Every structure is written in C-alpha cells, then in structure tokens.
Amino acid sequence: MTSPASTPQKQRFIDRYLAWFVRWMPDSFVICLALTLLVAVLAAIFTDTPVWSGDPEAVSLVGAWTGAFWNLLEFTMQMVVLLATGTAVATSPPAKRVLARLAGLPRNRAQVIILGSVVAGGLGFVHWGLGMMGGIVLGKELLVQAKRNGIKIHAPVLVAALFTALVPGAAGMSGAAVLYAATPDYLRSLVPESHVEQTPVSVPLTDTVVRLDFGLLLLVCMIIGITFMLLMHPKDDAPMTDVEPEVLEAAAASAKVTVPRDTPAQKANASRWIMYLVGGVGLIFSILHIVSVGVAGLDLNAYNFLFLSLGVVLCANWGPEYYAGLVRDGIAGTWGFILQFPFYAGIFGLIGATGLGIVISNAFTAISTATTWPVIAFLYSGLLNIAVPSGGSKFVIEAPYIIPTTIDLNADLGLIMQAYQMGDAVTNLLIPFFALPYLANYKLKFSSVVGYTVPPVLIMLVVVCLYLLGMAALR
Numbered sequence: 001m002t003s004p005a006s007t008p009q010k011q012r013f014i015d016r017y018l019a020w021f022v023r024w025m026p027d028s029f030v031i032c033l034a035l036t037l038l039v040a041v042l043a044a045i046f047t048d049t050p051v052w053s054g055d056p057e058a059v060s061l062v063g064a065w066t067g068a069f070w071n072l073l074e075f076t077m078q079m080v081v082l083l084a085t086g087t088a089v090a091t092s093p094p095a096k097r098v099l100a101r102l103a104g105l106p107r108n109r110a111q112v113i114i115l116g117s118v119v120a121g122g123l124g125f126v127h128w129g130l131g132m133m134g135g136i137v138l139g140k141e142l143l144v145q146a147k148r149n150g151i152k153i154h155a156p157v158l159v160a161a162l163f164t165a166l167v168p169g170a171a172g173m174s175g176a177a178v179l180y181a182a183t184p185d186y187l188r189s190l191v192p193e194s195h196v197e198q199t200p201v202s203v204p205l206t207d208t209v210v211r212l213d214f215g216l217l218l219l220v221c222m223i224i225g226i227t228f229m230l231l232m233h234p235k236d237d238a239p240m241t242d243v244e245p246e247v248l249e250a251a252a253a254s255a256k257v258t259v260p261r262d263t264p265a266q267k268a269n270a271s272r273w274i275m276y277l278v279g280g281v282g283l284i285f286s287i288l289h290i291v292s293v294g295v296a297g298l299d300l301n302a303y304n305f306l307f308l309s310l311g312v313v314l315c316a317n318w319g320p321e322y323y324a325g326l327v328r329d330g331i332a333g334t335w336g337f338i339l340q341f342p343f344y345a346g347i348f349g350l351i352g353a354t355g356l357g358i359v360i361s362n363a364f365t366a367i368s369t370a371t372t373w374p375v376i377a378f379l380y381s382g383l384l385n386i387a388v389p390s391g392g393s394k395f396v397i398e399a400p401y402i403i404p405t406t407i408d409l410n411a412d413l414g415l416i417m418q419a420y421q422m423g424d425a426v427t428n429l430l431i432p433f434f435a436l437p438y439l440a441n442y443k444l445k446f447s448s449v450v451g452y453t454v455p456p457v458l459i460m461l462v463v464v465c466l467y468l469l470g471m472a473a474l475r
Contacts, residue, residue, distance in 0.1 A: 083331075184201050225456045274320065279316060370411045
C-alpha cells in the first residue's frame with residue numbers, strides 16, 4: 001500500500017537535486033575558463049604539444065590558443081546583430097501586440113509551458129535565431145499574462161522549456177553544417193585529395209533534415225522536453241521564483257507608443273518616410289532573395305539583413321530614434337557573446353592546431369562500422385560541442401575526417417549529417433554558450449536553469465542513439 005507521504009518525498013528529492021545544481025554549478029564565464037584549461041591539458045597529454053615555444057613557426061599550446069583567439073570575431077558580430085535586431089523585431093509594437101494576444105490564450109500552467117515550447121520550437125526549425133528570440137519575447141509575455149490571470153509559474157522552468165525548445169532550431173534547416181553540405185563543392189573543399197572524387201558535390205536538405213523520419217525525431221525530443229518541464233515544475237508555491245521585476249515591467253509596457261514631433265530635430269528623429277523607404281527596399285530585396293534561393297539558402301548575413309529591414313519597417317511609424325533605442329536595448333544582452341566567444345575561439349585553436357581533434361576522432365572511428373558510425377559520430381559531435389559550441393566552426397574541424405570515414409565505411413552521409421546536427425542540438429542544453437541570451441533577458445543564472453535541462457537531455461541521448469542505429473540498420 002502506497003504511503004500518503006510518497007508524493008511529498010518525491011518532490012523533496014527533486015528539490016534536493018535542483019539545490020545541488022544551484023550550489024555547485026558556477027557562472028558561465030567560469031565554465032568557459034575551465035574548459036580552456038581542460039582542453040589545454042588534454043592537448044598537452046595526448047599530442048605532446050609544448051606549452052610555449054620560442055619558434056613562431058612551431059605549434060605550442062599558448063600559440064594555438066592566442067593564434068585563434070580572435071578568429072570568431074565575425075561570428076561574434078553576427079550573433080550580436082542577430083540578437084539585437086531580433087530583439088527589436090520581437091519587441092516592436094506590432095509584434096508585441098501579436099505575442100500578447102498569443103500569450104493570453106493559456107488558462108493553466110501546463111498550457112503556458114506547452115505553448116511557449118511549441119511556438120519556440122516551430123519557429124526555430126525554420127531558423128534557430130527566430131526561434132530563440134521569438135521564444136524569449138513570448139516567454140516574457142507569458143509570464144506577464146500568467147501573473148495577471150493568477151497562474152503561478154516557476155520562471156526557471158519556463159525559461160528551461162524555451163531553452164529546450166532550441167533543439168529543433170539547432171538541428172533544423174538553418175544549421176550551419178547542413179547548409180554547408182547543401183552548398184555545391186563545399187564538402188569537397190574540406191576533405192583530403194584522396195576523397196575528393198568520392199565526396200558528393202552537395203547533399204541537399206531533403207537528404208538530411210527536411211525528412212519525415214527526422215521531423216518525427218525532433219517532435220519526440222520536443223515532447224520529452226515538455227514532459228519533463230511539466231513533471232519537474234514545483235507543486236507548492238514556496239519554491240517558486242519570479243524573474244526580476246524590471247523584466248516583467250519592460251514586457252508589460254504598453255504597445256501604444258507616442259513619440260514627440262514638435263521641433264525639426266524631433267520630426268527628423270521620428271520620420272516615417274525614411275524608415276519606410278530604406279526598410280522597404282531592404283525588405284523587398286530580402287523577400288525576393290528568399291523566393292530565388294529558398295529559405296534553406298539563407299545564410300546568417302542574409303537573415304540578419306532580413307531582420308534588420310523587417311525591424312525598420314515594423315517601427316517605421318515611430319521613426320529611426322525609436323528603432324535605434326530597441327536595438328540598443330537588445331545589445332545590452334549580448335555581453336556574454338562579446339566576452340566569451342573569443343575564449344571559445346581559443347579552444348577551437350587548441351583542438352585544431354595541436355591535432356587533439358584527430359586524436360579524439362581516431363579513438364572513436366577505430367571502433368566504428370557502417371551501422372555504429374552514426375551513433376559514434378553523434379556522441380563525438382556532442383562531446384566536441386561542449387568544448388567548441390559553434391556548429392559552423394566545429395564542422396570545419398570535424399569534416400576533414402568525418403566525411404572520409406563515412407565514405408570509407410560506406411555509411412549514409414545524410415544520416416551522418418543528422419547525427420552531427422543532433423549532437424550539437426542536444427548537448428547545447430548542457431552548456432551556457434547558447435543559454436546566454438535567455439539568461440541575459442530573464443536575468444537568471446545558468447545554475448537555476450540547467451538543473452531542468454539535464455534529465456530530458458539524458459533521455460534524448462538514448463532516443464537519438466536508437467533512432468540512428470535503427471536508420472543505419474535499415475539502410
């Protein structure tokens with residue numbers, strides 16, 4: 001016979017588990033510095049690379065680290081622009097009105113979590129940046145509406161749900177690796193000469209992520225994430241925490257904005273026609289570009305230009321100064337990118353220049369067959385992602401040996417690309433790299449969120465491995 005105290009005991013176990021993460025999980029920048037030291041130690045042990053060398057041509061740990069330290073500056077700027085312009089679009093008065101209406105639909109806690117996850121995941125599959133920013137802004141509106149409707153929400157759980165919904169975005173159509181693979185001759189430029197002829201000219205998205213079986217896998221992962229968020233949400237009011245008051249105050253601000261147009265300077269700052277003209281031309285160009293190349297053909301620069309132009313048009317009625325203010329507010333949440341990305345670029349240099357990446361790869365590929373290789377590639381990609389959480393940059397490291405190994409084993413290259421994408425997508429939930437926009441916008445610490453993402457990640461790892469084994473066996 002079940003004891004009446006069994007349910008409270010289970011809740012106390014969850015509380016202890018989450019308290020452990022809060023107590024022991026350090027700040028994201030601390031993790032970034034610790035990963036730098038860990039990778040350096042591994043490189044020294046497994047590649048015999050000296051710490052320092054007086055010869056500028058010789059490879060050393062310090063040389064590899066400092067030599068690559070600024071290599072992600074372009075990517076850093078792209079991410080800053082993506083977050084700032086995405087925030088401006090999502091917080092523009094027209095967008096806020098739409099999101100506020102959407103956020104008013106849920107009538108209970110479960111509906112709040114499900115709506116936020118589904119919308120963020122669906123948008124993310126089309127483009128991960130859209131899913132990230134749309135989810136962040138929708139989440140704020142959901143918290144505001146929940147408070148008005150008397151629905152008690154533990155804010156870290158909702159943020160964790162939105163973060164978990166990034167999986168379809170990281171593994172979806174806008175993933176750097178699958179877009180690179182779909183680009184003619186790009187894969188051939190990355191492999192050794194011995195494998196150029198056997199390497200396909202391109203691998204279309206219909207062979208990788210735009211497939212029914214892969215879509216079902218992403219759907220299952222979303223359901224896993226939502227289920228865990230619902231189960232792990234505190235049942236009592238006492239453990240529930242809210243975000244900082246200013247977060248809700250900013251989100252609850254009225255979409256009805258008025259700007260002064262009294263003096264000539266104010267009229268210029270609030271000019272409508274210049275916004276419609278410049279933004280309209282940019283938006284028309286972006287739409288025609290999408291029509292000609294398709295959504296899958298968008299790169300990060302094109303997508304940023306689309307968001308920049310869209311934001312200008314959406315804010316045209318309030319003028320350039322108002323739009324610039326929204327972008328300025330968006331930039332405030334990008335400090336993590338600016339501070340941490342150079343250190344991740346340095347880790348990239350340590351892995352690539354010292355040969356540590358090849359050492360790790362050989363350890364995995366030595367035990368591979370055509371059937372097991374997709375699973376090994378998935379686990380390896382996820383492991384490397386923890387050290388170098390940048391899908392595009394990391395793919396350049398992995399492709400020179402992942403593609404030849406796939407060809408040598410006669411494995412399914414499309415399935416390997418799926419494995420690569422999922423390795424990044426699932427392990428993204430364990431590291432603070434892509435959590436930074438969520439943490440900055442909700443003013444939360446990584447330790448208060450990651451405790452909720454670890455359990456679904458463990459289940460997702462098993463599900464993805466079973467999927468890859470099954471698909472490889474059916475090939």
